Amino acid sequence: MGPSPSPPQPPPPLPATGRLLVLYASQTGNAMDAAERVGREAERGGCPAVDVLSMDSFDPSCLPGERSVVFVVSTTGQGDPPDSMKGFWRYLLKKDLGARWLEGLRFAVFGLGDSGYQKYNLPAKKIDRRLLQLGAEIIIEIGLGDDQHPSGYEGALDPWLLSLWESLNKANPSLLPRITDIINPNLNYLGDSKIEVIYYSCNDAPPDSVVSDSKKLIERARLMSPALKFHSDGEPQYMLKMVTNQRLTKEDYEKDVRHFELEDPSSAISYQVGDALEILPSQNPSAVNAFIERCNLDPDSYITV
Ligand SMILES: Cc1cc2nc3c(=O)[nH]c(=O)nc-3n(C[C@H](O)[C@H](O)[C@H](O)COP(=O)(O)O)c2cc1C
Structure with a gap:
């Protein structure tokens, strides 16, 4: 009898250099929508792997293993972070992390807030500063979405995303091999309408x-x-x-x-914890x-x- 065939091997994990991670913290859904848009555009640009995750479903101790991360963070209360950011933020504030903990990580932050509030976009500004202190490298300057803008937060998100894709592509062209599909979208690409009324x-x-x-x-x-x-x-x-x-x-x-x-x-009504109303x-x-x-x-x- 010959040697038994070796069992199929799982595919090797994708190197973190080829992945774009989008981490969002949202209280009422806007930051999640914005993060999903970031993810969709990256996919359209041919990014080999894109993950869009709520901050509370990502283990912050794994952050140094990432190469490119976009943070999309809203503000609630009086300049407070959304609930889903609290644990992540506590971890980032740990004293023993050191100034080189995030060396090799490149990041960009987009905040969602309302300039009618005194503490405008505070959590986004804070996380931007803290990531720099921890040794991460900034891809582009923080973007600040403002509910007071006539187009809402998208008024700032549109131009910010364009700069993000251009800067990411300059540093690592293999991350967005089809960048022109996002920067100069060819509308024919969308094809004819798929609905009939x-x-x-x-x-x-x-x-x-x-x-x-x-x-x-x-x-x-x-x-x-x-x-x-x-x-x-x-x-x-x-x-x-x-x-x-x-x-x-x-x-x-x-x-x-x-x-x-x-x-x-x-x-x-009889109900249990976790039931939806x-x-x-x-x-x-x-x-x-x-x-x-x-x-x-x-x-x-x-x-x-
Ligand atoms: C109850 C409440 C409190 C808010 N507090 C602030 C604030 O202190 N500073 C700020 O810049 N924006 C504040 N905002 C504006 C939100 O950050 C903004 O509407 C954002 O788009 C919400 O995003 P989200 O749906 O992802 O939570 C507040 C909004 C609400 C509803």
């Missing part, structure tokens, strides 16, 4: 077609109320009184972020009618997409 008048729909099925759905959507939805699906229906509805943002701030409390839900909005019929009128649509037509 068909309008039917309500009388056009054959009786057993998808359109006639969707008639019921549309009628329900017009009257949309979560309670009705649950009722017609045969699922349990609970009415809970809201006892606190407190605005967390300033009155003159365009975003309306709220803290809600419901009256003793345990009397009506879904709060569905009701449609405002006058808003639906205004939309139909604005778009010059026939209120009795059906549309398939």
Whole structure:
């Protein structure tokens, strides 16, 4: 008998030089959206490996093993870091890390904040400074997204990303072999639209077609109320009184972020830690009618997409 074949070997780990890591800390989702955009653009530029992770799912002690990291960090409270950054930040502040701990790591920080607050973009500024103290090399200057900008944080993110890709490419062209696809996107590359919109008048729909099925759905959507939805699906229906509805943002701030409390839900619903509560909005019929009128649509037509 000949020697038994050796078991298949796992592929060798990709060298950290070929990977772009995007670490984000977000309280209400904007920094996550921005980080995902960074990741998507890097992939479009041909980056061999891109990972987009929330800071609390990355072990900070592994940071020295990385070569290129983009940090996307928002601000909450009064200049506070998002919850998902707290552990990471505590680790970075450890005294024994030393001024060479991050030698060989190149980084860039994009912050999301609101210049209406006194402590504008503070966590992003702090992490930028701390990474430098720990010996990391800056790729480009910190970018500061501002809710007060007419285009929101994207007003600063767009030009910042362009400089980021150019600087990364200068230092390591193999990281973005198709950089022109991000810097000068060829719109033909996107191809033709992949959706088709068909309008039917309500009388056009054959009786057993998808359109006639969707008639019921549309009628329900017009009257949309979560309670009705649950009722017609045969699922349990609970009415809970809201006892606190407190605005967390300033009155003159365009975003309306709220803290809600419901009256003793345990009397009506049995739930466990980790269960998700879904709060569905009701449609405002006058808003639906205004939309139909604005778009010059026939209120009795059906549309398939
Ligand atoms: C309750 C609250 C507190 C905030 N505090 C600050 C602040 O102190 N400084 C700042 O620059 N921005 C502050 N912002 C603005 C946010 O950082 C900004 O809206 C950001 O886009 C939110 O990103 P996120 O959704 O990833 O958390 C605050 C926003 C909210 C809703």
